Amino acid sequence: MPSVKFDGASSAPDAAPAVLLNRVRFTYRGVDSRALDAITLAQRAGEAVAIVGPSAAGKSTLAKCLNRIIPDFENGSLEGTVEIGGRKLWDWRVCDVAPLVGMVFQDFESQLFASNAASEVAFAMEQRGLERAEMEPRVRAALQAVGLAGFEGRDPATLSGGEKQRLAIAAVMVLRPRVIVLDEPTTDLDPQGRAELFALIDDLRAQGLTLVIIEHDLEALRGCDRIILLRAGEIVADAAPVDLMTQVGLLERCGVRPADLDRLCERLGISPHARNLAQAEAAIRDKFGAPAADHRSCPTGLQVSGAITSSSAKAPGAKGAAGDPTDAAPQGSDGAAGPPLVEVRELSYAYQRGRPALESVSLAIREREFVAIVGPNGSGKSTLAKHIAGLARCAKGEVTLLGRDRAGYAPAESARVVGFVFQNPDHQIFAATVEDEVAFGPRNFGLPKDEVARRVESVLRAVGLEALRGKDPFLLGKGERQRLAVAAALALKPRLLLLDEPTTGLDYLEQRRMMDLLAGLNRDGAAIAIITHTPWLVAAYARRVVMMREGRKIFDGAVREFFARQQLLADSSFRLPEVTALGLRLGLVALSVDELAELIEGRG
Amino acid sequence: MPIYLYLDRATALHRLHPGVKILALFTIFWSIYWLDQPLALAPIGAILLLAAQYSGSWSNFYRLRWLLLLIMFFTAAVWVIFYRQGSPLLMLGPFPISRASLEFGFGRAFKLAELIAATILFLSTTRVEEFAYGLTWMGMPHRIGFAVTLAFRLAPLFIDSALDVVAAQKLRGHDFSRGGPIARMRGYAPVMVPVFMGALRKANNMAMALEARGFGHTNRPTSLVEYRFRPADWLGVLALSALGAGSFLAYLLGYGAINVGE
Incomplete structure (x- = not known):
């Protein structure tokens, strides 16, 4: 500019x-x-x-x-x-x-x-x-x-x-x-x-x-x-x-x-705090010794120069954060198992007379995965999500749920496989009370009263809104409304929860709360796929990243490998979290401050 | 995809003074109002088709083709069946179909199609700023004129938001066609409430943004674009006056009416 x-x-x-x-x-x-x-x-x-x-x-x-x-x-x-x-x-x-x-x-x-x-x-x-x-x-x-x-x-x-x-x-x-x-x-x-x-x-x-x-x-x-x-x-x-x-x-x-740098400096006892990556790198090398000039293999198998230690990276320290991915298989992350819940094959789509929104995209999401779908605005992320959720018809290609063509699913049936949470929770909230809002879906699908009550009880507890069950949803804060939207989707017991930018407009604590909630659901067995623009959330919570650009899938793999692809990220204007950028300067692929600190201190 | 209908072209229609464009829209509405006969409406339809071709507006007609066709089809079908004047030519089940009912049905369909076509043409050739300027130029208070045009600015945003709401509720198993009339009306609450609340929020945000940029400081704002009343505009006024007067004269002379006496 x-x-x-x-x-x-x-x-x-x-x-x-x-x-x-x-x-x-x-x-x-x-x-x-x-x-x-x-x-x-x-x-x-x-x-x-x-x-x-x-x-x-x-x-x-x-x-x-x-x-x-x-x-x-x-x-x-x-x-x-x-x-x-x-x-x-x-x-x-x-x-x-x-x-x-x-x-x-x-x-x-x-x-x-x-x-x-x-x-x-x-x-x-x-x-x-x-x-x-x-x-x-x-x-x-x-x-x-x-x-x-x-x-x-x-x-x-x-x-x-x-x-x-x-x-x-x-x-x-x-x-x-x-x-x-x-x-x-x-x-x-x-x-x-x-x-x-x-x-x-x-x-x-x-x-x-x-x-x-x-x-x-x-x-x-x-x-x-x-x-x-x-x-x-x-x-x-x-x-x-x-x-x-x-x-x-x-x-x-x-x-x-x-900021990551300040947290790291605090953790490593570096004072005064570094103001930029170069200062941080110099201070760390000064305090913890110069690294050997050899190459080491980071956990993804990528070669990163100038490593400070040779220990393997550990799981990020954030609560509920991902553990080490099974990096060898792009589709596989730890815990991911079984046949795909959702499979997209060669999917192409164009809005009326427009540039293709999706071009030959293929993707599979399995049980227990935690996938972040990233990419610039207009790259096709939401269009892909809409196809998976059943909100758009396949023009070319195929979307299957549990191996069956998605088009053949009745709404109640597909809701048990995929739940979709829109970016703006206000696009669905209408009921007079929080519990009525959650009960809306199960009632529509004709579940018996006692089953509806059980599900409302259980999901309100899961999202931490049980104390607000009788409250008017419109009086809730943005973070609470977002959790309510998640609760409404969860009430249908989907095996995959797909969320479009679930942390937009939330402050840090609310973001953490939302993501910890999703991580908890993931630990309990649900597959999670989120569309997000927030690099630190990807680093801290996801185990697999799918990157879209101009309607094409340009990366699909483990999160650690994703953050090591500096050229790819630069080309897509995807900013590295400070801690990851610093780690790469030191020859390490770290996804969190705790992880990088442990590697630097030689305890990783 | 652009959310407004305006098409940036350099045609004489685009260059007409905003006041003349508003007058044109009004005159076409006026002329259509007095005529029922399809043949009498045909010249206006021809004028609109020529204007669409000249102004390069076909893409907007294509975007709205289903709306146009559905309205024409259902209007024609309903009036052909239920208009009970004239001698029956044939029976469609229990419904007598006469020449008058055919003329009236197709006349109504053409009328509506022409009203919509005139509006599409107007919006294809007129920026919202020109629309607001034209209304103020014609004597409407600035705030009211701007509010009218604001509806055109907001409508596409509301439609987008409504589509998202419908999609969100469908995913939760909501069936809009379930039950009797009252149940169906109730069934629209899960859509109407979020759309209405969203519209209020957006309108409030927009009002704040407008005032924060000085809207309301004066009742006589200036304009970045100069709108001069040129000879072509006078010509336009003359042509429109002739059209308006001609259609009213046709009405007075009975040329535009349905003949039920046959």
Whole structure:
């Protein structure tokens, strides 16, 4: 992406802070606890401040206070003062704050509404009544600044996720606001989109824009000037990244996933913590001795140079994480057994008049496997999943369940083989209570009342929602709703549970909880297949990886082998977890911090 | 796949002033309203076919072909059977079929098809921004005009989401065709509730995003694209006036009506 300075975007630092919050409190109507509790903070012009914290910490609430979405769109009581560039926003309307604060939201589908990129960017200026002669150069400059020069006539609906978010940023920065707020802008993006967006954020920082970034991924925030850690509406810490990220225990207690490098340095007693892979590698070699320059065979049989020790890798340390895969057989991972539950043979599919979504894909999933299906957006992952789930008809090729053509299965019969959980749990929730929601499937399939009750009881316990059985599902948090969707699928007792991005939009603790749940089900005998964009989840939980690109299966094998294929991952913009990347520099294929630490300490 | 119908082409129809395009849509609706006879509707159909060819909009007609064909087929079938005017030519079971019922049935089918075709043409040649501009230009308050066009922007998103909801509930064994009328109506709750809740959430998110980008600051926004009223637009207005007046005159003179006296 070209580094283009957006004319006028960088405002000269004023004497007044760019953002000043003074004892800001906000309580949502009908809720007892405060979403924000006496928040006081000042941000200098040109500073990039990241806000991290678990769900319900108040991150988005804080962001919405900056441009008057709170209190204009959210009912509740707001106290304290918010100043932008020295101006108090007491009686301002949201639309009047736009030239001061630009806001980019998580959901890019809801914030793009024009028929082409130029109109999208011009929208804010049109609403301010700017003359056409002034708008045209600013549209061009804004699109160039986000790396979308030449996209003026493109329909936003045809852009990739990363391009959409960059367009959304151009659409707010065109008014040259003093502050740009990015509220979890990477949540719905694939690795390529995330990489594009973080490159842009770095570029905006270099231009001196004042940024407020809400994000879960600490590793991506090392370049910020400050990180603010929120919990239960209060600021727990406000420090430079180097100071906060090293507080591994505090971050974990607050439900924030510490960066791999910091966890490893903490574990190995390396101080000060390394700030990047090169520093970490040097510090480890310094402390634990230089490795022999010979080659060693990693567990996959791949040759990795510069190994530090010669011990074989162990299973990742995460709770419920995968053990060593049976690396020799791509289809086989430990525990996988028997004939395939699902078999896809030479499957091809194209949406109406479109590029093929799937091209000759073959795949088998066996009992007790834990498979991660990865790949960029549009690579065919969801289309493949829909064929397995029976939501799309095979145009060419074949899908079989337990050796029988999938098309011949009645819904009740196939539900006992494959359960499918959509990415958005809100696409299925409708019942008045949690238990009714779970009971819906079994009742539809005509199970007797006592059997339905038994299954509801059992799956609610399995997903940890038994205490909420009488609650309205719409009042649950996102993580709980996601677990409810899993429960609803589990109630039909499928032998394979297929989940489309089950951790999207969840914080670290909820992600862990969801994945531990799946790992537990897997230990109990269910095969699990998840579509995901999150590298550390793949490393920590999956035993086999299927990678898709442009409708083709380009990798199918053990997770350890997958992470050793650096060229393949780079070509697919799939970012390695920091710990795995560091391990490879040291000549090791490690999937978790504990595993790499043990290998380095010579105990592996 | 693009979710909107707009097709970016450089034809004279695309270049017409947004106000004229809205006037064209209204005039075609107006003209169709006064005519029942298939033959009387034929010139309008011919105009629409020529416009589809000229504007390169066939791909959108192809996308919506089943909707068009189903509506035409069922409309024609229902009215041919239940329109009870005129002398019977033949019996279709217990139903007498007359020349008038045939004309009326096919006339209704053509009417609906032409209404849909005119809308497809309008959306194929008009950006949502032009639509909003045209409504404001014609005197509609900006907020209302924008809200009208917002419905067109949101509809494809809601349809996508509804399809996902239907798929999710089918996987859980939900059968939409089970039971009597009341049970069936109840059976739509598992779809309507998530779709409705999702629509509310999306509409709220979009409202926030709109206002956060300054929507509502002024009632007279400017436009990046310059819409000039050119000679071709005057020509269009004249042609549309002639069409509107002609069809009304045809109605007054009884040319567009079904003759039940035979």
